[in-house]
Amino acid sequence: MSTIYDIGKETGLSPSTVARALSGRGYCSEEAKIKVERAAKRLNYVPVQAAKSLKNKITKKVMFCIPDIYNPYYFDMMREVNNVLEKQGYYMILAHTGHNAEKEMEIVDSLKERFVDGMIILSFNFDDRLMEKIRTSGMPVVLTNHYDSFSDEENFDCAYVDYRKAAYIATEYLLRKGHKKVGLLVGDIEEQMGYERLEGYQKALEDSHISYNEKLVVHSDFTKEGGYEKYSEYLGQKGLTMTGLVACNDLMGIGCLQACREKKIVVPDQLSIVTLDNTDYCSCAYPELTSVDMRQKQVGQNAAELLMERIQQGRRYTKMISLMPRLVERNSVVDM
Amino acid sequence: MSTIYDIGKETGLSPSTVARALSGRGYCSEEAKIKVERAAKRLNYVPVQAAKSLKNKITKKVMFCIPDIYNPYYFDMMREVNNVLEKQGYYMILAHTGHNAEKEMEIVDSLKERFVDGMIILSFNFDDRLMEKIRTSGMPVVLTNHYDSFSDEENFDCAYVDYRKAAYIATEYLLRKGHKKVGLLVGDIEEQMGYERLEGYQKALEDSHISYNEKLVVHSDFTKEGGYEKYSEYLGQKGLTMTGLVACNDLMGIGCLQACREKKIVVPDQLSIVTLDNTDYCSCAYPELTSVDMRQKQVGQNAAELLMERIQQGRRYTKMISLMPRLVERNSVVDM
DNA sequence: CTGTTAGCGCGTTCAT
């Protein structure tokens, strides 16, 4: 552990000359520079981050905050965020809130410790309390949801896909394929994540002049096990009442696949399934699942880029980037 | 952004009293403490991490370095590492090396910047150059591989599972099930990850007095696509020459499953498959894959705990924790 | 071109 003072002593130069030599900023003779560089190497000198940060207020770290790390949905985003940051010499710090609003606020609050230069946050519920905390943090933030703001200069941007559209697209696709009875396998509809998808489903039915039938909606919890259990239960009680199903995420879709297999229902011949999310699981399942890609990669990439624009170029005005989900056809749907 | 100086002015106390009041260390009257706490709240005071770190040399951050983030294998480990760290108020910084030895060394070198308190590193190749850098960093490090050391006090520990045993267990299981011709689908055998698995496979054959037949070994690259292509190719050229197969990771196993489906080979009736890794993909595939769990969770947890012992309790002696892989039976194997 | 000086914000002496 050596410092610029050690190098100073070693070379007979002052610490500030050493600093200039190493940073390349400010005047410094070739000769001094060479001496310093040699001594630095010899002493194994590496600048201490904390000292730099204290001085110049740059930490070269960004926080990525997600609801939980137990969901493959975030995986793609994480990778892209990491990739963008890496290119700019930034590190990603991972934090998760366990779907807990208090925890979420705690983490946003921690921004004030200035141990990161900004944050990307993915939440199921951007309520006013959270937004207030985000605003008062004063740090650059990117939300991966839509948030309606009427100020042209906020400290946050948004990069997101419209979840309603995703459910809409999935439902509309099944209808277009000739399915008359299209069901929905959904998670908690108290959360934004849940009710937005339900709304998209309802809108698609409405646009096709089909009345919404609550009995075709199966409530579960966004997990594979949940999907399996609730759909098994449903089949046990009511039998196969639909020919098409929109599963609100891949995990539930796979659970549903297993339930069908057990009940000897052939997918897609007897039941066509479209899932939302299009994670890698879709192409591991059999049949491979037709799914709506939520543009996780692009959202991650765009979010990271938006953040870096603020951090590095000092952009102040608010940008909203909205992306369209995209249907990926595989083998879990047939025409009726 | 307020500092202890601001609070000092606000309360009429000196910065050092404020510091004591807030930290609880050192003398401080109740009265002063209350005044300070109130002012701190009012001013929205939050200590700046960089200043703390500079002073006390604690960053509350740990680096987790993995070869790539494009592999679900690391997912479970990441979660556990994160969980353990979180409980102790630590954050995880993610870094990936893209299987690049130079990059790996760069990252280890960056430890000297003291921007983390320690590191967990997962590498395919702990060669002497890398180990040298790890040693000279002087930082607490945990390797997730076995590394033979003859010194009782190093700055690193190991927490790992024996990959040879994993391949051994998988192979031996198939042999025990009555399979005579057991093949191997393996990745790059230049890397530790590859050759150790190959060795385990060979050892199992040897122990059952079956001679190693190179023709039953299919070389690929640890990806799903690679598994699909190479196994398709193999089937195309030689047909089905085996009744059992050990796939050296889940992704290749799933690729192989797809190749079989295309060639109308029924798994497990015609070909039994055991994969290594037991990631979540195994139970998404059909048939669900029998797999050897590499104890990713436990490795992650133990690695993080070892690291925290060094960081927080100052342990100096070296600990090696070795875990046994565990076979998880599902539906991709039949008795012969 | 170089050295002196003065912070960045916090924590820890050491006097008082």
Added chain:
DNA sequence: ATGAACGCGCTAACAG
């Protein structure tokens, strides 16, 4: 119990 003073290591302004 409190405050003054200093140092953690680096950077930048200024004087020389």
